[in-house]
Amino acid sequence: MKIKNICCLGAGYVGGPTMSVIALKCPEIKVTVVDLNEARIAAWNDENLDNLPVYEPRLAEVVGEARGRNLFFSTDVDAAIDAADMIFIAVNTPTKTYGEGKGMAADLKFVELCARQIARIAKNDKIIVEKSTLPVRTAETLQTILDSTGNGVHFEVLSNPEFLAEGTAIEDLFNADRVLIGGKQTPKGKEAIQALVDVYAHWLTPKQILTTNVWSSELSKLTANAFLAQRISSINALSALCEVTEADVDEVANAIGTDSRIGPKFLKASVGFGGSCFQKDILNLVYLCRFFNLPEVAHYWEQVIILNDYQKSRFAKKIISSLFNTVSDKKITFLGWAFKKDTNDTRESAAIYVAEHLIEDGAQIHVYDPKVSEAKIKADMSYLWELNGLTEQKIALKLKQIFVYKTPMEALNQAHAVAVMTEWDEFKTYDWEGIYTKMYKPAFVFDGRNILDVEKLIAIGFQVKGIGKG
Numbered sequence: 001m002k003i004k005n006i007c008c009l010g011a012g013y014v015g016g017p018t019m020s021v022i023a024l025k026c027p028e029i030k031v032t033v034v035d036l037n038e039a040r041i042a043a044w045n046d047e048n049l050d051n052l053p054v055y056e057p058r059l060a061e062v063v064g065e066a067r068g069r070n071l072f073f074s075t076d077v078d079a080a081i082d083a084a085d086m087i088f089i090a091v092n093t094p095t096k097t098y099g100e101g102k103g104m105a106a107d108l109k110f111v112e113l114c115a116r117q118i119a120r121i122a123k124n125d126k127i128i129v130e131k132s133t134l135p136v137r138t139a140e141t142l143q144t145i146l147d148s149t150g151n152g153v154h155f156e157v158l159s160n161p162e163f164l165a166e167g168t169a170i171e172d173l174f175n176a177d178r179v180l181i182g183g184k185q186t187p188k189g190k191e192a193i194q195a196l197v198d199v200y201a202h203w204l205t206p207k208q209i210l211t212t213n214v215w216s217s218e219l220s221k222l223t224a225n226a227f228l229a230q231r232i233s234s235i236n237a238l239s240a241l242c243e244v245t246e247a248d249v250d251e252v253a254n255a256i257g258t259d260s261r262i263g264p265k266f267l268k269a270s271v272g273f274g275g276s277c278f279q280k281d282i283l284n285l286v287y288l289c290r291f292f293n294l295p296e297v298a299h300y301w302e303q304v305i306i307l308n309d310y311q312k313s314r315f316a317k318k319i320i321s322s323l324f325n326t327v328s329d330k331k332i333t334f335l336g337w338a339f340k341k342d343t344n345d346t347r348e349s350a351a352i353y354v355a356e357h358l359i360e361d362g363a364q365i366h367v368y369d370p371k372v373s374e375a376k377i378k379a380d381m382s383y384l385w386e387l388n389g390l391t392e393q394k395i396a397l398k399l400k401q402i403f404v405y406k407t408p409m410e411a412l413n414q415a416h417a418v419a420v421m422t423e424w425d426e427f428k429t430y431d432w433e434g435i436y437t438k439m440y441k442p443a444f445v446f447d448g449r450n451i452l453d454v455e456k457l458i459a460i461g462f463q464v465k466g467i468g469k470g
């Protein structure tokens, strides 16, 4: 079976970049990305490619080449479903904030709505591809919903989890370590798997495309994120020990990373991991383990999250204790708000939680991030405070403790301390001598990413505290 028309439900950080690359690499396939969010679709269609809703290096270039040729963004979901022979579901699957499994389980309501809409609209056989990260055995639920109309349309459900990392999404899609495709081991299932293999084979080699049964594929995505986050929590746990023993966590990471059995990646100590995936996917894994009555396994993975929360709060406490046990009315400048460099995504960013902790102690938080807007920063804080049950009035008052700037120098003027929250490269190139003259003394730098030149900063006169540095 040759795929001619692809539709993707969800034009977010995954749907947008993945479909843009598929369209670029498969010019004979028409790719339509749809979303219920009209503003998001309008931004994807914006003539000025600087206004795309997702910031990723090289994304604008890819969209610029394929959009209008065989790549389309639309809010007409029904029409796109009807026309497609393969439908990707790339909608959000956040942690549930209500009811059964609150704070742990993945909220599958958006995925379920997609399945119901596909079942209602489809008039001919379709391959449905799970691109969203889903709990193992979700394909079964989807199949039940899709088959519920009894109208004779055949749906083949595949699992094709996405392994791109934000900030390097286009590079990751062009040169994927692997693409994983899970499907039923029946003749029709194998045919569907092959149809999707053929799409990726436009630019990837057979060695890069792995095929498995559906359940292994679904579980592999949760497992990959759990292992990656576990490495960060492991090195962050040791960073606390380094700080009291005069060992240097970067030296320890380098020493263990050169062991080929361990490897060098994901060993950078930091203020803690963020992003929309690690926390939610591990919580989901923990929930699944409890559901299947495996409490020891659940407890094991839960520690990765507990340690990450500890690391964020440890960083905030270190700022407070260093500033003579109070930050009340002090100006703390955050360099960076995104959860990592080269993205405008702020979901679960460590900056949000550190800011909350410091604001609770009375601090004024002054923020500069190269890609994140004031509206987004304030929305992130409002959302957290809403979840914590604060009234609108209280939230409005607390928002007055946050100031956002378009240039770093404005943000740093007359600050008591600087906290590096995101590892943006530009922070390393700033005129730190100039910054020092503008700050209150003693001038503190809290490097939550260990990216700055500590010796140089100390020579200028700064009091510097890194992560895992004695």
Ligand code: NAI
Residues within 6 Å of the ligand: 009, 010, 011, 012, 013, 014, 015, 034, 035, 036, 037, 040, 077, 090, 091, 092, 093, 110, 113, 114, 131, 132, 133, 134, 162, 163, 164, 165, 166, 276, 277
């Ligand atoms: P996102 O929130 O950026 O995008 C999801 C989009 O789906 C939103 O624009 C939303 O309006 C839309 N949507 C929701 N219901 C819809 C419906 N019924 N019809 C059409 N559109 C609908 O989320 P993101 O980051 O793209 O993540 C999507 C999935 O991919 C999640 O399951 C996530 O876990 C997974 N994932 C995310 C990665 C990342 O780096 N962000 C990496 C790998 C997987």
